[in-house]
Amino acid sequence: MKLISKIPLFIILFTMSCSKEQTAIAPDNYVESGSAIVVNEGGFQKNNGSISYISRNNTVYNNVFEQSNNGQIVGDILQSFTRSGNYGIICANNSQKVIVLDARTFKQVANITNGTDYPRFALGVAANKVYITNGSSVGSVLVLNLNTFTIDKVIAVGDGPEEMLAVNGKVYVANSGGFGNNNTVSIIDIATDRVINTITVGDYPTEIEKDADGFLWVLCKGAIIYPAPNYAPVRQSAAKVVRINPLNNSIDKSIDLVPANADLSAADNLDISGDGSRVYVCVDDKVYEFPITASALPVIPIINRFFYGLDVHPYTNEIWGVDPGDYNEAGKVIRYNSSAQPVDSFRVGIIPSGVYFNF
Amino acid sequence: MAKIVTSILFVFFVVITENNFAQQSNTLLQQIDTIRIVGYTIPSHTSIYSISAVQKIASAQTDIADVLQLSTPVYINSYGFSNSSSVSIRGGNDDHTNVYWNGLKINSLSLGGTDISLIPLESGTEITVNTNTTSLGGDIDISTKPNWQNKYAIRVRSDVGSFDHFRNQLSLELGNKNIQLQTSAFHLTAKNNFPYSDYYKFNNPQEVANHNSVRQSGVVNNLFIKLKKQSFISIGSWYGMRNKDIPAIMGVNNESNKYQKDRAIRHNLNWDRYGSMVQYHFSIAHTYDALNYSDKLLPTDTFLFINSNYATNRIAQSFSTTLFLKYGISLISGYHYQLLMANVQEYTKKAYDHIGDVYSQVKWQKGTYSASLTVTQPFSSYKYLRPQIGVEAGYTLPNKKYSISISYSDKYRFPDLNDRYWYPGGNHAIKPEYGWSINLGNSFHLNEKSNRHELTGQINLYYSQIKNNIVWTPITSINWSPKNLKKTSLYGTELQLNYSYTHPKLSLNFNTLYNFNRTQIVSELYRQDLVGNFLRYKPQHTFRASVYAEQEFLGVGLNYQFVSTRYTDEENFSFFALKPYHLVDMYLSFKGFIKAHQLQIIFKINNISGTSYESIRAYAQPSRNYMISFIYHFKK
Numbered sequence: 001m002k003l004i005s006k007i008p009l010f011i012i013l014f015t016m017s018c019s020k021e022q023t024a025i026a027p028d029n030y031v032e033s034g035s036a037i038v039v040n041e042g043g044f045q046k047n048n049g050s051i052s053y054i055s056r057n058n059t060v061y062n063n064v065f066e067q068s069n070n071g072q073i074v075g076d077i078l079q080s081f082t083r084s085g086n087y088g089i090i091c092a093n094n095s096q097k098v099i100v101l102d103a104r105t106f107k108q109v110a111n112i113t114n115g116t117d118y119p120r121f122a123l124g125v126a127a128n129k130v131y132i133t134n135g136s137s138v139g140s141v142l143v144l145n146l147n148t149f150t151i152d153k154v155i156a157v158g159d160g161p162e163e164m165l166a167v168n169g170k171v172y173v174a175n176s177g178g179f180g181n182n183n184t185v186s187i188i189d190i191a192t193d194r195v196i197n198t199i200t201v202g203d204y205p206t207e208i209e210k211d212a213d214g215f216l217w218v219l220c221k222g223a224i225i226y227p228a229p230n231y232a233p234v235r236q237s238a239a240k241v242v243r244i245n246p247l248n249n250s251i252d253k254s255i256d257l258v259p260a261n262a263d264l265s266a267a268d269n270l271d272i273s274g275d276g277s278r279v280y281v282c283v284d285d286k287v288y289e290f291p292i293t294a295s296a297l298p299v300i301p302i303i304n305r306f307f308y309g310l311d312v313h314p315y316t317n318e319i320w321g322v323d324p325g326d327y328n329e330a331g332k333v334i335r336y337n338s339s340a341q342p343v344d345s346f347r348v349g350i351i352p353s354g355v356y357f358n359f
Numbered sequence: 360m361a362k363i364v365t366s367i368l369f370v371f372f373v374v375i376t377e378n379n380f381a382q383q384s385n386t387l388l389q390q391i392d393t394i395r396i397v398g399y400t401i402p403s404h405t406s407i408y409s410i411s412a413v414q415k416i417a418s419a420q421t422d423i424a425d426v427l428q429l430s431t432p433v434y435i436n437s438y439g440f441s442n443s444s445s446v447s448i449r450g451g452n453d454d455h456t457n458v459y460w461n462g463l464k465i466n467s468l469s470l471g472g473t474d475i476s477l478i479p480l481e482s483g484t485e486i487t488v489n490t491n492t493t494s495l496g497g498d499i500d501i502s503t504k505p506n507w508q509n510k511y512a513i514r515v516r517s518d519v520g521s522f523d524h525f526r527n528q529l530s531l532e533l534g535n536k537n538i539q540l541q542t543s544a545f546h547l548t549a550k551n552n553f554p555y556s557d558y559y560k561f562n563n564p565q566e567v568a569n570h571n572s573v574r575q576s577g578v579v580n581n582l583f584i585k586l587k588k589q590s591f592i593s594i595g596s597w598y599g600m601r602n603k604d605i606p607a608i609m610g611v612n613n614e615s616n617k618y619q620k621d622r623a624i625r626h627n628l629n630w631d632r633y634g635s636m637v638q639y640h641f642s643i644a645h646t647y648d649a650l651n652y653s654d655k656l657l658p659t660d661t662f663l664f665i666n667s668n669y670a671t672n673r674i675a676q677s678f679s680t681t682l683f684l685k686y687g688i689s690l691i692s693g694y695h696y697q698l699l700m701a702n703v704q705e706y707t708k709k710a711y712d713h714i715g716d717v718y719s720q721v722k723w724q725k726g727t728y729s730a731s732l733t734v735t736q737p738f739s740s741y742k743y744l745r746p747q748i749g750v751e752a753g754y755t756l757p758n759k760k761y762s763i764s765i766s767y768s769d770k771y772r773f774p775d776l777n778d779r780y781w782y783p784g785g786n787h788a789i790k791p792e793y794g795w796s797i798n799l800g801n802s803f804h805l806n807e808k809s810n811r812h813e814l815t816g817q818i819n820l821y822y823s824q825i826k827n828n829i830v831w832t833p834i835t836s837i838n839w840s841p842k843n844l845k846k847t848s849l850y851g852t853e854l855q856l857n858y859s860y861t862h863p864k865l866s867l868n869f870n871t872l873y874n875f876n877r878t879q880i881v882s883e884l885y886r887q888d889l890v891g892n893f894l895r896y897k898p899q900h901t902f903r904a905s906v907y908a909e910q911e912f913l914g915v916g917l918n919y920q921f922v923s924t925r926y927t928d929e930e931n932f933s934f935f936a937l938k939p940y941h942l943v944d945m946y947l948s949f950k951g952f953i954k955a956h957q958l959q960i961i962f963k964i965n966n967i968s969g970t971s972y973e974s975i976r977a978y979a980q981p982s983r984n985y986m987i988s989f990i991y992h993f994k995k
Contacts, residue, residue, distance in 0.1 A: 045608050045977065046927065046935075046976055046977065047559050047608060047609070047610050047935075047976060047977040048927065048928065048932070048935045048976070050932075050934070062932070063932065063934045066934040067934075071934065072561065073558075073559050073610065073934070073935075075559075075610060076559075076608065076610055076611065076977070094611060095559075095610045095611055095612070096611060096612040096613055097612065108561065111560075111561035113612050116612075117612070117613060136656065137656060179656065179664070228666075228704070232782060232783050306833075324833070325885070325886070326830065326831075326832040326833065326885070327832075327833060328928065328929070329886065329889065329928055329929050329930050330928075330930045330932075347888070349932075350928060350930070350932075
């Protein structure tokens, strides 16, 4: 019995130890010039998307939305973050909602769920007017009124609309096809909120950037299908970047990135340097850079690494690549200087997908 | 309403065909067949105890998971009532836990784990949870034992619960001292359209769980035949099916269009011969498991966006002999063999593997001392593993009130078929997971002379390491593959205390079980900064308690469960951690007897306090809900 009496003490000693907890102190504001906001989309169906904030002095703050909103979870699969005036706008595509927040405090101002069944990207097009691409198949652009926080209009565009770009009072919308395939760019007149033209580009256009000459570069990922019985990806058409002359909406240049028969290669993440002179794109798990005058993809990549997202700082031309890791745990942002030499890295949230620069 | 009437009629139709009701004053528990949870840690040194009618009454509404969760150190992760549930022991993964039915392993061949919600409560009469085995987590053995005195018994049960929950069950036992037949069938339907507070949405609105219905049926048969010369044959079969809607996660505005169909067939044939000097056991068995998972973009679509089919077959064969030698020594030797076959869409061809083991165990027992040594040589058609060692030593006080044991065992797990054959990404070079475990077990049994008061308990301490943990990880932007990435440690304690008071007119049972467990990363190939972090979905603290008091015609019981914080990622982000929760269930039982006929009505309230909680992140669980059960039992 003496032995029995000593056992509880042993158990207590055995079980005594500290648990590990995350601690983070929120910064004063989230709009500091030179800082960056990282969108972590989170795991599908796990509701663990998040926003990380990297201050100018390189301090990382994770879960900033939750910290500013009493633990309220931001959503499942965060697609994008952008700013429009004093507001920040988060598109949470699997949560089927758009969050409008105070960009300075990150406190939620509005939660929009009406018609937002698959929100992708937001773009401020006028004072208190934001366009939001929406739809995994039938596509639309939602017109969000930032005075009333309601969707005032729905503009029908092509299937699966993705990124947008505003040029000369018009917005160019890349219609990827969503879960199918499309090959068009819709042009919307901001004043009337009407589609005034549709241009055929390559298959599965997703991203649009503007260069120093005012031309628009569109990343067309090419059609990839997943046929039964094993649903392994098969490439049906080439991936390429095409250049649009916005004066007449014609395509004046096309550069192939991945040929149609390369079924396990992918092209992604188009960006252009701050001065508009150089194009960056990820192809087959490598990063390539070329001048806007180039007519072909260079042979040698500048970075030999896969990035889930890639953004070039508009002022410093630093290359910020996001590494999702194993897609279950926290990924990281790796920063390279303008010569593509690694500088440092930041551990952020789960599946980081893109960076927004405050400037 | 029609279903309620049907359920009531289902019971009373049988009741009114049996006549001559009269009161019977026997102990009520004798009338109810029992599920026994048998010594879960070290079989030779922990007490065998029965939770009998108490936990069975409390949880027969659903599945075997509730029984395990209340009474053993097993931890269940559930997507919701009658939805997929995985089972783990001592912080291991679900595929580290082997589940056996009458000695036949029934883990999924493609995923490795076991969806325990597919196992009906009628599948066995005894459950053994044993961690001192070669599996990385532990074993759960569900088996059926014959009652050779039984002549004829019938049991009919009907449950009617909240959210259109209906379950009907019919069990028959028939036989004599040489042959016994047990058969049981059930059918369950539920809409599961319970309300919940969606705190993934702004302002936490009240929502209703839609697209959450389930339809499940099953039949389990067991035939036992006593041959001459102490030989026995048992034949078992089990058919189960489930069709269920998969609900949307919380925080999402649109309804889910996902759907899952499960089918399972198991057969086994066992032959045993029990001699005074030698015993033999021979078994041959077959399992078939099929699953279809589908998804649509829109509810009105006829085109299935995802339509995935799995079908696997397993043929298992085993043989063992036990020799009883002099000086208290016994020698057990044998082998297990399994042929695994899979026809899975995502594999490029039909997959075949052979796995098994050859083992030998020497046991010694003299007086109050005992020891054993086990050597197991695993084999497979693709990887070699060194022999696995298990040793154990124990001592029991002469008055049998206290025993202590210490054990060491090597542990391993072969990769599942998805790890090897999935296309693209399957890794034919993937190595088995392996590790070791030490365990210190203490148990005591105190009772007074009258045997009215009885106090039993166990205190177990354990430490394990698992190496070569298999994790699927991206190798290119669109191609994933399993790799041996991690090393983890698992340590903790299990404290169990049971008290019972027995009086001719009143019985009282009070059971408690506390688990402390830490499952942490020791090393990680790519992420050394994760070292020391906890694995996902492993609570550090769980506590379960149940109290049940009954007299001749009335019983009342209470179940309590506490689960501490669980991280949902290995970063241990606190914002994404699941909050701790407390659950309390209560039930009242009314019984009546007329000779050999028993009628029982149970009224149960689950989750009395209406606690909002999650077992899997973002999947809602029901708040307070009710169930009424009608049970008719006849035994001769």
